[in-house]
Amino acid sequence: MLLDGRKLSQKILGELKEKVKEIAKPLRLAIVMVGEHPTALSFIKQKKKSCEDIGIEFKFYKYPDEITTAQLRKNIHVVCKLKKNTGVLVQLPLPSHINKQYILNTVPPEKDVDVLSEKSLGRFYTVRSSIIPPTVAGIMKFFEEYEIEVKGKNIVIIGAGTLVGKPLALHLVNLGATVTVLNEHTPDISRYTKNAEMLISGVGKPGLITGDMVSEGVVVVDAGLAEVGGGKMRGDVDFDSVSKKASFITPVPGGVGPMTVAMLLSNLVTLETHQK
Amino acid sequence: MLLDGRKLSQKILGELKEKVKEIAKPLRLAIVMVGEHPTALSFIKQKKKSCEDIGIEFKFYKYPDEITTAQLRKNIHVVCKLKKNTGVLVQLPLPSHINKQYILNTVPPEKDVDVLSEKSLGRFYTVRSSIIPPTVAGIMKFFEEYEIEVKGKNIVIIGAGTLVGKPLALHLVNLGATVTVLNEHTPDISRYTKNAEMLISGVGKPGLITGDMVSEGVVVVDAGLAEVGGGKMRGDVDFDSVSKKASFITPVPGGVGPMTVAMLLSNLVTLETHQK
Numbered sequence: 001m002l003l004d005g006r007k008l009s010q011k012i013l014g015e016l017k018e019k020v021k022e023i024a025k026p027l028r029l030a031i032v033m034v035g036e037h038p039t040a041l042s043f044i045k046q047k048k049k050s051c052e053d054i055g056i057e058f059k060f061y062k063y064p065d066e067i068t069t070a071q072l073r074k075n076i077h078v079v080c081k082l083k084k085n086t087g088v089l090v091q092l093p094l095p096s097h098i099n100k101q102y103i104l105n106t107v108p109p110e111k112d113v114d115v116l117s118e119k120s121l122g123r124f125y126t127v128r129s130s131i132i133p134p135t136v137a138g139i140m141k142f143f144e145e146y147e148i149e150v151k152g153k154n155i156v157i158i159g160a161g162t163l164v165g166k167p168l169a170l171h172l173v174n175l176g177a178t179v180t181v182l183n184e185h186t187p188d189i190s191r192y193t194k195n196a197e198m199l200i201s202g203v204g205k206p207g208l209i210t211g212d213m214v215s216e217g218v219v220v221v222d223a224g225l226a227e228v229g230g231g232k233m234r235g236d237v238d239f240d241s242v243s244k245k246a247s248f249i250t251p252v253p254g255g256v257g258p259m260t261v262a263m264l265l266s267n268l269v270t271l272e273t274h275q276k
Numbered sequence: 277m278l279l280d281g282r283k284l285s286q287k288i289l290g291e292l293k294e295k296v297k298e299i300a301k302p303l304r305l306a307i308v309m310v311g312e313h314p315t316a317l318s319f320i321k322q323k324k325k326s327c328e329d330i331g332i333e334f335k336f337y338k339y340p341d342e343i344t345t346a347q348l349r350k351n352i353h354v355v356c357k358l359k360k361n362t363g364v365l366v367q368l369p370l371p372s373h374i375n376k377q378y379i380l381n382t383v384p385p386e387k388d389v390d391v392l393s394e395k396s397l398g399r400f401y402t403v404r405s406s407i408i409p410p411t412v413a414g415i416m417k418f419f420e421e422y423e424i425e426v427k428g429k430n431i432v433i434i435g436a437g438t439l440v441g442k443p444l445a446l447h448l449v450n451l452g453a454t455v456t457v458l459n460e461h462t463p464d465i466s467r468y469t470k471n472a473e474m475l476i477s478g479v480g481k482p483g484l485i486t487g488d489m490v491s492e493g494v495v496v497v498d499a500g501l502a503e504v505g506g507g508k509m510r511g512d513v514d515f516d517s518v519s520k521k522a523s524f525i526t527p528v529p530g531g532v533g534p535m536t537v538a539m540l541l542s543n544l545v546t547l548e549t550h551q552k
Contacts, residue, residue, distance in 0.1 A: 101402045122398030125442075126377045152461035160449045166401075169449065173436045173457050178468070180456040181449050185428035192454070 003142045003221065003250040009258035012141065012266060017054040019269050028057035029113070029268055030085035032076055034098065035065035039227055040091050047089075050261050056268065059085060069099045076106040087113040087268035092163070113267040116162070124167065127174055130274045131267040133167045138259030139200065139221055140171070146248060148198070148219055151176040156196035158182045158189065158209070158236065164202025164223045189213070201236035211241030220249040223256040233257075279418045279497065279526040285534035288417065288542060293330040295545050304333035305389070305544055306361035308352055310374065311341035315503055316367050323365075326537050332544065335361065345375045352382040363389040363544035368439070389543040392438070400443065403450055406550045407543040409443045414535030415476065415497055416447070422524060424474070424495055427452040432472035434458045434465065434485070434512065440478025440499045465489070477512035487517030496525040499532040509533075 020027060029051050031044055044060065051058040061079055063072060080088050088111045094100050104116040112120040115133040123129035131137070143150060155177045159165040165181060172179045180196075182189050190213040193199055201209055202223040214220065220243075224236030235252030243249045250256055296303060305327050307320055320336065327334040337355055339348060356364050364387045370376050380392040388396040391409040399405035407413070419426060431453045435441040441457060448455045456472075458465050466489040469475055477485055478499040490496065496519075500512030511528030519525045526532055 101404055118398030118402050118404070119395065120398070121401045122394030122396070125397045125401055126394050128377055128394070152463060166446075166449065169457075170442075170446065173442065173445065173459075176459055176461045178456065178458055178462040180454065181445075182454055183449075183452055185452045186454040187428060 001146070001248050003146060003248050003255060005138070005142075005250060005255040005258045008141065008145055009138075009262035012259075012262040013050060013054050016262070016265055016269055019273070020055045023269070023272060026057055026084075027055075027086045027268060027272060028059055028084050029265070030059045030061060030079050030082075030088045031091055032061045032063070032072075032079060032088065033091040034063045034067060034072065035095050037091075037093065038231070040093070042231070044091060046258075046261050047264065050265055054265065056265060057084075065095055067098075069097075069102060072098060072103055073106050076103065080107055080111055085111065086272055087111055089114050089264070090116070110271055113264055113271065115167070115267070121167075125170060131270050132171060133163070134260045134264040134267060135164050135202075135223055135256060136168050136171050137263035137266065138256055139168065139223065141259060141263065142221065142248075142250070148248065150198070152178070153197045154178050154180075154195060155198040155200065156180045156182065156192050158193070158199070158201040159203040159224070161202055164200075168200060168202070168223075203236050205236055206234040207238050208236040209242055210238045211245055214242055214245050216245050217247045218245060220246045221256060222250050222252050225252065225257065277422070277524050279422060279524050279531060281414070281418075281526060281531040281534045284417065284421055285414075285538035288535075288538040289326060289330050292538070292541055292545055295549070296331045299545070299548060302333055302360075303331075303362045303544060303548060304335055304360050305541070306335045306337060306355050306358075306364045307367055308337045308339070308348075308355060308364065309367040310339045310343060310348065311371050313367075313369065314507070316369070318507070320367060322534075322537050323540065326541055330541065332541060333360075341371055343374075345373075345378060348374060348379055349382050352379065356383055356387055361387065362548055363387055365390050365540070366392070386547055389540055389547065391443070391543070397443075401446065407546050408447060409439070410536045410540040410543060411440050411478075411499060411532060412444050412447050413539035413542065414532055415444065415499065417535060417539065418497065418524075418526070424524065426474070428454070429473045430454050430456075430471060431474040431476065432456045432458065432468050434469070434475070434477040435479040435500070437478055440476075444476060444478070444499075479512050481512055482510040483514050484512040485518060486514045487521055490518055490521050492521050493523045494521060496522045497532060498526050498528050501528065501533065 048058045088107050107117050109120045157165050160183050169181045193213045198219040200221040204224045204226040222235035222237040228234045324334045364383050381394050383393050385396045433441050436459050445457045469489045474495040476497040480500045480502040498511035498513040504510045
């Protein structure tokens with residue numbers, strides 16, 4: 001069965017549209033970007049489109065590659081201070097000369113829709129945050145919609161990155177799942193993936209997971225994303241072979257991606273309604 | 277081979293004593309406790325003794341069980357504001373009517389030797405903290421001293437608590453280990469423990485891990501602690517049967533416990549020397 005991110009995200013965006021209408025004041029998502037990144041730019045376009053679809057304003061702040069950490073931080077401070085910007089997001093990746101976490105910390109928790117500042121992550125870690133990182137939230141929405149229980153399940157996560165693996169592992173541990181996190185140093189990942197009841201991959205290596213590496217009935221979520229030339233995006237999972245065995249599986253594109261965008265905007269609305 | 281926490285902690289405390297002498301100003305550990313807890317009190321005594329051994333002052337603040345969260349927070353604010361208190365620790369457990377995390381958040385990161393406030397945990401999560409939670413640090417010291425590599429290892433953690441399992445899992449994931457976190461909802465823990473190259477338990481259930489549940493050569497760290505009557509403390513691991521198969525194993529008492537105390541004071545010295 002397909003975990004259809006396009007369909008589910010549209011449903012969520014539809015609900016958000018109603019909520020946005022109910023909120024008397026205009027909402028605005030501000031996105032900060034540094035340098036040139038065609039892929040990042042296409043993500044931003046998707047976020048912009050979803051904003052427009054549900055009546056959230058969108059503002060794009062773009063800075064040149066040469067900007068220093070100090071200059072960028074100053075600029076983001078100004079962006080965050082603006083009352084009009086109800087949610088602020090720093091688009092990743094940042095150039096390597098920029099102190100990434102220091103920059104992400106510039107966004108105050110009440111506007112940090114991506115949950116990437118230390119303060120927001122501290123709240124997330126202690127289970128005291130009103131929102132959770134968008135990709136994690138998007139994946140959890142799949143499980144909610146399709147009534148897939150995580151407590152007590154053997155869940156294998158491939159990759160321990162800041163956007164998928166690490167926050168997802170923490171969240172699933174908090175929910176009582178048995179969680180295994182694999183990485184590039186794991187000698188034989190199929191030893192773990194074969195026993196997984198649920199498998200979530202967030203590496204960015206097309207074709208990493210093939211049908212022979214999973215068990216019949218496994219739930220597969222593909223949060224990996226890599227460009228394979230010509231602007232075409234692929235996930236970590238070899239869909240054709242794995243989908244033959246999986247009970248549930250996300251496609252790429254049309255799986256986790258649109259869910260992340262929807263939950264990002266859901267976070268913006270939640271921060272607006274819960275914290276102010 | 278025994279991972280001897282008494283011996284290693286004495287070595288660390290000896291090194292700290294020299295560092296404390298080099299620091300021109302007096303250092304002081306302040307411990308805040310609420311209500312009556314004989315076990316907690318015995319832990320505090322151990323911390324006090326280690327402070328005295330290495331020339332760190334010790335101050336004990338004790339409040340009655342009936343104190344409210346608001347009153348306690350006010351008091352801890354005062355304790356933290358005092359320049360003399362270079363490190364501040366809220367002894368757990370707190371009475372159930374107290375908002376635990378809200379209280380732990382009162383301690384500012386520069387004095388938070390236990391790394392339990394949201395701010396400190398946010399820094400720890402993003403790998404930007406100069407210190408790590410004392411129990412995690414103590415366990416890592418064992419691995420360092422006995423040259424046990426964690427990267428690429430299959431490490432199984434039993435229990436996802438705030439003091440051991442959760443921060444340890446995060447830290448080991450950051451170090452490139454393959455980490456599995458088990459909990460009370462895991463159907464059959466021996467399925468995981470049998471494959472573990474390293475096994476770390478932090479549950480508080482005496483005899484939870486027996487020899488038939490582990491493989492030959494496993495490294496076993498017992499961070500569980502439960503009172504079994506008469507003030508006697510026991511770990512999660514059945515030492516007699518497990519030690520026959522383990523390549524390395526911590527005893528209880530005399531394993532993780534004294535290491536935690538030593539690393540707590542090490543954190544105090546680090547915060548003093550690195551952040552001020």
